[in-house]
Every structure is written in structure tokens, then in C-alpha cells.
Amino acid sequence: MVVRYEAVPSVLDAVHDMLESETFNMPFPRVFSEWPRFAKAEVFPYLNIAERKDDIQVVMEIPGVSKEDVKVHYHDGVLTISGERKSPEVKAEERMLRQEITYGPFSRSVELPAPVNAEKISAEYTNGILRVILPKLEEVKPKEIVVR
Amino acid sequence: MTENKKNQESFEHGDSQNGVKSDVRLIVPPVDIQETAESYILRLDIPGADKKNISAQINDDTLSVSARVDSYFEKDTALFYDNSMPMEYRREFSLANDVDTTAVNALYDLGVLTLTLKKKQQCLPKEIEVM
Numbered sequence: 109m110v111v112r113y114e115a116v117p118s119v120l121d122a123v124h125d126m127l128e129s130e131t132f133n134m135p136f137p138r139v140f141s142e143w144p145r146f147a148k149a150e151v152f153p154y155l156n157i158a159e160r161k162d163d164i165q166v167v168m169e170i171p172g173v174s175k176e177d178v179k180v181h182y183h184d185g186v187l188t189i190s191g192e193r194k195s196p197e198v199k200a201e202e203r204m205l206r207q208e209i210t211y212g213p214f215s216r217s218v219e220l221p222a223p224v225n226a227e228k229i230s231a232e233y234t235n236g237i238l239r240v241i242l243p244k245l246e247e248v249k250p251k252e253i254v255v256r
Numbered sequence: 257m258t259e260n261k262k263n264q265e266s267f268e269h270g271d272s273q274n275g276v277k278s279d280v281r282l283i284v285p286p287v288d289i290q291e292t293a294e295s296y297i298l299r300l301d302i303p304g305a306d307k308k309n310i311s312a313q314i315n316d317d318t319l320s321v322s323a324r325v326d327s328y329f330e331k332d333t334a335l336f337y338d339n340s341m342p343m344e345y346r347r348e349f350s351l352a353n354d355v356d357t358t359a360v361n362a363l364y365d366l367g368v369l370t371l372t373l374k375k376k377q378q379c380l381p382k383e384i385e386v387m
Contacts, residue, residue, distance in 0.1 A: 158329040167328040171303040171367030196299070198290060208286035209301060236303030236367015237328075 153189075153214055159221050162249060164242045166218065171236030172209070180231045180240055185223065187240065190215035222248050280344045285321070285369075287347065294380060296355065296373045302345045303367035304328070310364060312371060314357045319349045321369065354379035 156167040168189055170178065178191040195211035198204060224242035231240045290297040302310065302323045310323040325343040351357065351373070359374035 156328050160329075165329065169301075169303040169367070171301040172299075173366065196288075196290070199292070202290060202292045205289040205291050205296075207288050209288045209299060235305060235364075236301070239328075 152210070153216065155189075155216055155218060157218065157221070163244055164220055164222060164224060166240040166242070168216070168238045168240075169236060170214075170238055172211075173236070175233045178233060178238060180229075180238075182224075182226055182229055182242070186217050186219050187242070188215065188217040189238065189240070279341060280324075281341045283343050283345050284347055285323075285345045294375055296352075296375070298349070298369075298371040298373070300345075300347065300369045300371075301367065302364075302369050304343075305345070305364070305367070305369075307364050310362075310369060312360070312362050312369070314351070314360065317351045317353075317355075317357075319351055319371070319373075320346075321348075321371070322346045323369070 154169045158165045158167075166187060166189070170191065170193065173191050173193045177194065178189070181188040181190070190213070192213045193211045220242065223245045225245050228243045229240065231238060233239075285300040285302050287301075288297075288299040290299075298319075300321060302325070304325045305323045309325070310321075312319065312321045314320075323345040325345065327342045354375045356374045356376045361372040361374075363370045363372075
């Protein structure tokens, strides 16, 4: 009987799934995207989140994605950024000598570290960087109390 | 058109060799290389760069690309997932003999640097007329 040996891939799968979960999020996928198995996976844009005094900023690297192909969605403390990186045209007589960039749809959701004012969320996209600015709700902003 | 591995390694391990912690994050940008009848098209992901901070140079048969990108947040910001360091993108390629190094075109759009390297005229396939 021939049994396909899958122990290693399944361990890698499990590790990848774990890393992909929002708990671990960054920056592990950079390493694992090198595996051929994962290179075939969907686009996995890198996400950076910073909490500042008045707002939370989420920065995502999505080079090669047109502004029209990006969607930013906020609901109940969770920010979701999705979109698609369209692959460039390769004609029949042309060939790819190397392909490290991944194309296709992507979607990432992240739970925000503090309540934000949903009405005032803004997003800008320049040179492949999407920056979402989420102003914090007044009551969670740090307050200076004057000592009398 | 191959990657210049030797130099690549020295980029990646640059800071550990010096024993000094670097104040930039070195990144090797992923690349797509597409060969057409007349040219090689290289696409490199360099998100967030300013056009003037990108450099592409050809020395002999080596193409070097580098770019500096500011950190995404101010230094004292509380970060959840990120490092607040500026980033330096670097990658080198050894050029094939058929590349015309005098005819290189560079375009930076949507965070992707596209370099088009024309093949030498004498290396292009020729149609020979049958008499």
C-alpha cells in the first residue's frame, strides 16, 4: 500500500493557519510566503496598525492595486479591507521568467484596539499604500486632569 | 537575466555582519520578470516610495535597484503590528548579454516600479526573406 507522506505539509498548513489568524497576524507570513505551497495562496497584504492619542491608523501595503479595486468596510469594531490585485497581461508569445508577485483577490479583517467614531473614518491611497484613519470616540481619548 | 545572489546575501545580512543594529529595515522586493519579443519587463513591489527616492543603476552587466521609504508612523506611536523603522528596498540582477543597457525605461506607479530593458537589435529574431 502506498501512503502519501503528508506530515510535513499538514504541519506547515497548521502553522500557516495559526499565523494567518488575527491573533498572530504579523510578520510571520513574510517568511512563509516563500514556500511554493503558500505562493499559490491569495494575495496577503501586510498590515500595520498604530494607536495614537486621537486616532487609530491602519496602513496596508497593496502595491499594484488600483484605487477602484479597494474596499474599506467598518462594522462593530472590525475593519475589513478587501480588493483585488489584477495580474498584468502576458501574451501567448511572451513568457514569465520569474514570478514572485502574487495576484488575485484579498481580504483582511482586524479588530480595532479601541472604539472609534464610525462617521469620521477616512482612507487615502498613494503609491500602493492604503492608510485608514479612524478617530477615537471622545470618551476613550486620554484626558488631562488639572490639579487645583 | 538572473538574480545577483552574491550581492543579495550581503544585503540581507548586512546589519548582522557589522554587529550593529541597523536603523532601517532592509527589504528584498518581490519581482516579476516578463520576457517579450523585444524586451524584458521587470516589476518590483516598492510600496510607499517617493519617485525621487528610487534609484535604478546599471554598472557593467549588473542592474541595481534601491529605494528608501519613510516609516509609516511617527517614532513614538504605540504600535500593534509594525516596526516604526524606515525601509530600504534593494535588489540586484545580472543582465543577460542581449540587454541593450542604453535603452532602459523606468516607471513608478501604484507602488510598483516597472523597468523595461530592450534587447539588443542584433539579438532580435529576424525574418529572412526567401527569394
